[in-house]
Amino acid sequence: MMKKLNLIFSLLFMLVVAGCSSKGDVVDAGTVAVEDQSASSESADNFKDSGMTELGDMPEALSHRVIYFAYDSYDVSTQDRDLIAAHAAYLSSNPGSSVKLEGHGDERGSREYNIALGDRRNGSVKRMLELQGVSPGQISMVSYGEEKAAVEGHDESAWSLNRRVELIYAGM
């Protein structure tokens, strides 16, 4: 479900980038994926009309907004460090922007322990953002543990996609 939406919005995002390239600005279409699913058929102009705020220049790397984790682990993998660095660069150079970290786990084991794991995953990402100059006030966190699976499935292929932190940008 989420994956499909992400795909739709990645496409929309590209359309928006293409549409706005002459003006050199970019609309954060990814926000809409989480906040309002019904907006999927609206044009980029409608995004602006519906109270969305332009975030200024967003590098291509910022279209990747999910960080995945190993089982029972909250260590960020080496390859995701560059991704977090790109988000940190954006957030620190746009002090008015803010991001919400949503931590998740797979369905195995205890539900509250999975909430704690999601929180530690948030914490790992938050610490890396802060070390790279993002103000703590720009970051909020919620852990859903295993309560909001991205992929419904009961094997490692689903579990590996559910152990994640999603970075969600909000209008300011």
Added chain:
Amino acid sequence: MKKIIVLLSLFIGYWPALAPAALTIEITQGMEGAVPIAIVPFAQPAGGAAPPENVSQIVMDDLRRSGRFEPVPEQNLVSQPHEPGQVRFQDWKTLGVENLVIGKVESSGPDRFNIKFFVFDVYRGNKLIGFSVPTTRKRMRHDAHRVSDLIFEKLTGLRGAFATRIAYVTETKSAGKRKYKLEVSDSDGYGPKTILNSKEPLMSPAWSADGKQLAYVSFEKKRASIFMQSVETAKRRKLASFDGVNGAPAWSPDGRQLAITLSRDGNPEIYIYSLAGGDTRRLTRNAAIDTEPVWSPDGKSLVFTSDRGGTPQLYSMSVQGGRAKRLTFEGKYNASADFSFDGKRLAMVHGAGGSYRIGVLEIESGVFNIVSDGRLDESPSFAPNGSMIIYATEEGHRGVLAAVSSDGRFKQRFSTRVGNVREPVWSPFAGGAR
């Protein structure tokens, strides 16, 4: 099935607007060792209004699902006495039953009834107990469970827990939208009542010691908050809603405090929340995860889950703080503890070999047993008399509830037709009172 439909339609009559699906129990393992018992259908009142419940059937079902008794099928009963004077012990000896239950329901006024019953020791040829229980149309089912409690206690020496309730969370999906409910039903799954509806996840229900309140976690504002709510009046109070984790509420035995998990100071730690002052006192101080606190029945210590040793394990700590003592050493995953009400055993989620099952630790001896056999079992909760553990499992990738005797020999499943059911918590003895 016919009975279920009758029960369900009665129920719908009581709460026409809510009517969540009832859970029905099926026994899945282990009638061997159950003691045969004869329960003669109770006589019905000669005149006046018919009683709304079949009391002797409820008693029979209760005793059967305890796993300790095997009621004799009605067609095998040699006679149908309703008064002590009508009992011929020789008949029952021949049938090979040790105990006999007889009784009657009498009308005692508009909507009022008396349940009179006797329990006999067939071999000694004497009466063990006899009671008259006044009841009303509305309370009759509850009072039938109390009759079962009295019989169970007399015959086993263990207090009965039939007149108690369970709370649990359900999740259903329609038109792509998820709906979550916090529900409370009788301990036999009958009469479910919705306590809270939400479009966002609900988690971690916990009973207060007086059985009147439930604490729980709600994500209703897209953040985690801990609430407490009266089961009867639905009046609720928000206890904690900090940034990050607000979770795992557990009431102190005296009902004045809750242990909760917050991550507001950087990582999940355990705090003691005072209901009178609304203030929180931090208990654990550790760079690792500390969560899922449960109180020892004497209120002096907490057991919780921590990964301070590298994997999630159970630890205990005084409520005054201090050193944490590790309790579990078997396997790489032990979490989500629940104390038996005598404080001698801990049930937990035990992960090993890719499966998550319910384990029981005898605290003093260190003896550890696995009592469930699922792949993704979780959320164990002891019955208040310690005889059974209710937990969440899966069946065809749907979340369902199951119960197992604390020695693992007797198993039953609570079936439902729709959605996922999870996070069962058994009420204390007081939780059955209305």
